Amino acid sequence: MPSTETETDPAAAELAESIDLRRELADTRVGEVLDRLDAELIGLTPVKLRIRQIAALLLVDRVRRRVGLTSGTPTLHMSFTGNPGTGKTTVAQRMAEILHALGYLRKGHLVSVTRDDLVGQYIGHTAPKTKEVLKKAMGGVLFIDEAYYLYRPENERDYGQEAVEILLQVMENQRDDLVVILAGYTDRMDRFFRSNPGFRSRIAHHIDFPDYSDQELMAITETMMQTQNYHFSPGGAAAFRDYIAARRQQPHFANARSIRNALDRMRLRHANRHFAGGAAVSLADLSTIEAEDVLASRVFTGASRPETAR
16 A cells, blocks of 8 residues: 655755754864964955855855755865965965865865976976876865966976966866965966966956055064064064064065064074073073064164065
């Protein structure tokens, strides 16, 4: 005798009920990754907002697919533009984790490369180099820093065009298993996209990373110092604020990267100051950066080596 019970499609049943997207978020690691991104990077408000928006889009897309609301696979290749030291690599790492948590990547690892990792120096060298890198990156994110150096058309013996063609093919045909993030200076990336329209058409998300403000750079400095058990004296803090204002006016300033280098040099001067003094030192002495440790920088002494100024 036929059953009088009606079988219910789980997806249809879910459609009949409201879906709690916040609970969906909690069921993944995405919220945790976004919170960590907020904690580890000072500032970058527009970047963090854009990453949250992308995560929300992909979370909703994931729910839609589960309940049968099919749509095309989203294009996830990205472009990160901005000056050095603005957190592009860190954000790429967190993006890989988000994509893995939402099921868009099998592994969620990050492979970071430059031109030298992809382009060979003689005929027949580029293809195997590029394919080996792509093999390592499959299932994750391939982050190409200073991507505009991939191909140098002014050099007739440049083999970068072969790497470009392989990348474009893989970005199109294997976009379900690899996300490519191109990174570099804003103006140079604009020129790169104009001369390589195939890349622009495959990029879904263009994210610009702003420079840090003086206040944000000071906060970054203090965070770095805390992790190494250092702190400024009042005079040292005032001197370093002056350092930031002066250093960022010089060439080759690299935001947080330059701050990290400056801190290394301050620690060196701090250590040598106490060692040269010959007297016993206290725990406070060993952890306090004074104004003189900052003011001995080339930025203030006028030494003419701005590219390595600390």
